[in-house]
Amino acid sequence: MQLLKTHALPLVQAALRSIGGDPSLVERVLQPAREADQGDLSLPCFPFAKSLGKSPVTIAEDLCSAMASHESIGEIHAVNGYLNIRVNPVWLAQRLLTQGIDNGCEKNARRVLIEHTSANPNGPFHVGRARNAILGDTLVRLQRLWGNDVTAEYYVDDMGKQVAVLAWALEALNRDEVEALLEDREVPNPMWASKPDHQRVRWYQAAQRLRKESDDAPEIERAIGELVHASENGDEGVLEQFEAAYQPVLDGMLATLGRLGIAYDRFTKESVFVTNGDVAALMEELGALEINGHAENGAQYLDLGQRGLKGKTEFFYRRGDGSSLYATRDIAYHRWKWTQCNELINVLGEDHKLQAQQVGLTLEELGARRPEVMFYSFIKLPEGKMSTRQGNVVFMDDLLEEAKAQAAAVVTERRPEYDMETVATIAEAVGTSAVRFNIVNVSPEKGFTFRWEDALSFEAGSAPFVMYSHTRACSIRAKVLQQLNGAKPPTSYEITESMPEGLVQLLRTLALHDDGLEKVIREHRPHLYAEYILHLSNAYNGFYRDCHVLGEDGVNAFYFAVSELARSTLKSGMEALGIQPLETM
RNA sequence: GGGCGUGUAGCACAGCUGGAUAAUGCACCGGCCUCCUAAGCCGGAGAUCGCGGGUUCGAAUCCUGCCGCGCCCGCCA
Numbered sequence: 001m002q003l004l005k006t007h008a009l010p011l012v013q014a015a016l017r018s019i020g021g022d023p024s025l026v027e028r029v030l031q032p033a034r035e036a037d038q039g040d041l042s043l044p045c046f047p048f049a050k051s052l053g054k055s056p057v058t059i060a061e062d063l064c065s066a067m068a069s070h071e072s073i074g075e076i077h078a079v080n081g082y083l084n085i086r087v088n089p090v091w092l093a094q095r096l097l098t099q100g101i102d103n104g105c106e107k108n109a110r111r112v113l114i115e116h117t118s119a120n121p122n123g124p125f126h127v128g129r130a131r132n133a134i135l136g137d138t139l140v141r142l143q144r145l146w147g148n149d150v151t152a153e154y155y156v157d158d159m160g161k162q163v164a165v166l167a168w169a170l171e172a173l174n175r176d177e178v179e180a181l182l183e184d185r186e187v188p189n190p191m192w193a194s195k196p197d198h199q200r201v202r203w204y205q206a207a208q209r210l211r212k213e214s215d216d217a218p219e220i221e222r223a224i225g226e227l228v229h230a231s232e233n234g235d236e237g238v239l240e241q242f243e244a245a246y247q248p249v250l251d252g253m254l255a256t257l258g259r260l261g262i263a264y265d266r267f268t269k270e271s272v273f274v275t276n277g278d279v280a281a282l283m284e285e286l287g288a289l290e291i292n293g294h295a296e297n298g299a300q301y302l303d304l305g306q307r308g309l310k311g312k313t314e315f316f317y318r319r320g321d322g323s324s325l326y327a328t329r330d331i332a333y334h335r336w337k338w339t340q341c342n343e344l345i346n347v348l349g350e351d352h353k354l355q356a357q358q359v360g361l362t363l364e365e366l367g368a369r370r371p372e373v374m375f376y377s378f379i380k381l382p383e384g385k386m387s388t389r390q391g392n393v394v395f396m397d398d399l400l401e402e403a404k405a406q407a408a409a410v411v412t413e414r415r416p417e418y419d420m421e422t423v424a425t426i427a428e429a430v431g432t433s434a435v436r437f438n439i440v441n442v443s444p445e446k447g448f449t450f451r452w453e454d455a456l457s458f459e460a461g462s463a464p465f466v467m468y469s470h471t472r473a474c475s476i477r478a479k480v481l482q483q484l485n486g487a488k489p490p491t492s493y494e495i496t497e498s499m500p501e502g503l504v505q506l507l508r509t510l511a512l513h514d515d516g517l518e519k520v521i522r523e524h525r526p527h528l529y530a531e532y533i534l535h536l537s538n539a540y541n542g543f544y545r546d547c548h549v550l551g552e553d554g555v556n557a558f559y560f561a562v563s564e565l566a567r568s569t570l571k572s573g574m575e576a577l578g579i580q581p582l583e584t585m
Numbered sequence: 586g587g588g589c590g591u592g593u594a595g596c597a598c599a600g601c602u603g604g605a606u607a608a609u610g611c612a613c614c615g616g617c618c619u620c621c622u623a624a625g626c627c628g629g630a631g632a633u634c635g636c637g638g639g640u641u642c643g644a645a646u647c648c649u650g651c652c653g654c655g656c657c658c659g660c661c662a
Contacts, residue, residue, distance in 0.1 A: 353656075471624095
């Protein structure tokens with residue numbers, strides 16, 4: 001609790017000095033108490049025991065009596081060698097209600113570029129890919145809440161083999177041929193019959209099958225190879241053909257992502273850096289580096305072992321035929337990205353760790369900074385790895401439909417008075433929010449197994465739990481405004497000395513918001529913010545239990561002010577997590 | 586084989602810049618709707634923090650060895 005620490009720190013330091021201790025340690029050791037009933041700040045006195053020649057228990061007691069009082073401090077206790085400081089709730093309420101929740105630093109807003117998703121546009125978006133998009137978009141939203149100027153960017157892989165396969169198939173095969181080839185495969189969900197990502201992926205899959213099983217495979221491979229080669233050399237006709245092939249697929253994927261509230265400010269095509277000459281210029285520069293090496297056939301690499309890379313140290317950036325590789329283009333892309341921002345964050349799957357190392361080291365070798373990277377581990381199904389080939393895949397479109405249907409069932413049961421349109425609106429918000437929250441709630445580096453029952457849980461610990469607390473606050477606000485009958489809510493009120501437990505807890509939780517968000521931004525860990533918002537919802541529910549805003553003598557203006565502060569904090573927090581803040585549900 | 590990550594109650598997961606009784610949700614047991622939305626609230630039970638060593642006043646947290654799981658180790662993307 002930084003708010004309290006600012007005031008308490010000098011007092012603790014002074015107290016320690018007065019009993020002969022070294023106050024320089026206090027800054028680091030004075031920390032938030034782990035248990036709420038211990039207080040808000042806690043100072044373990046063990047580190048001072050040796051130099052003072054006293055037991056920690058005694059030191060804590062001495063400090064306790066040496067501490068000067070301050071309006072911010074409620075109680076101080078010495079317990080088992082800890083000095084526990086509890087905030088004065090009246091002071092805290094005054095502080096929070098006058099200055100509100102401070103979401104960071106408009107003063108030194110930074111230009112942040114976040115690249116995320118960047119999935120190959122060759123088929124519908126499935127939940128295996130979802131972690132990238134959801135984590136990335138949440139990071140974008142959190143950075144914006146913090147006050148930074150953020151660009152969300154999607155890097156479009158518009159060249160190379162995957163797009164070439166799709167483009168080849170669309171030209172070479174007609175619908176009947178495709179369906180004949182995929183006869184033994186699962187029939188696609190008819191609901192998505194007109195969605196181009198679900199459609200065109202059939203062509204891609206048919207081509208993949210032909211490449212493996214057909215007698216003409218070598219010929220097909222040669223045709224695709226030619227396309228790949230042409231695209232890598234910047235052949236405009238081929239690149240146009242590619243774009244015509246993938247753009248509808250990309251649009252379909254974006255429609256799905258849009259339903260989750262995920263949007264991008266800019267799409268940058270990989271081919272741009274080939275056609276504008278950046279990649280060629282880059283390869284020239286790399287060739288002049290001290291750590292450059294040549295293979296027998298003219299291919300070139302950097303020996304990154306000399307820069308500390310372990311394992312395979314040769315990083316190839318140029319093929320024997322002089323063309324570039326994916327990673328080479330990625331480096332050119334990064335150099336361009338650095339011209340657009342002063343902070344660069346990439347969201348990448350753990351399979352890209354080595355490549356990110358190579359790109360990062362190469363950028364440093366070129367005198368540029370390496371980007372910050374948020375890695376995440378893959379989403380699996382209980383049956384194992386997600387694989388389109390084996391039909392072992394959950395499409396996001398299907399998940400969202402199911403989530404909506406389940407949410408609609410819950411709404412209909414609980415609110416029989418709602419009409420169908422209202423139910424549909426609430427169900428859509430609840431379903432998509434629950435899906436997002438389920439994924440953002442766990443730390444990215446942890447393996448994640450997708451389970452329907454978790455994604456569709458609407459109980460405590462889920463997005464709907466948070467949404468529900470927020471609607472309670474909205475409902476109170478609506479009732480208060482109605483009761484005031486057009487008059488303005490009172491701006492002056494008395495902050496009562498005796499506060500119910502739920503109120504104190506809510507105030508303390510609100511006071512933790514800024515510390516929490518700061519850490520989340522610094523460490524790129526959105527799940528901690530999700531946890532905080534759950535905690536805040538829970539605290540609001542406690543306040544709701546203990547404090548009736550609408551009492552027998554009308555509106556309690558103090559309670560209402562606290563409720564409103566919690567409501568707005570919940571709302572902005574939910575938006576930062578991509579949870580839709582409904583007013584009723 | 587090498588590199589990176591991960592292992593915490595029946596299940597899922599937080600905590601890991603070392604600090605007091607390891608937090609939370611699901612599932613389980615019990616209680617609360619004449620009172621601002623019960624998608625809620627209150628209480629209970631459930632954990633040798635993968636295993637072994639080490640550092641420390643103090644280790645889930647740091648170091649080390651082993652074991653399990655995941656990912657990577659292409660002149661693919």
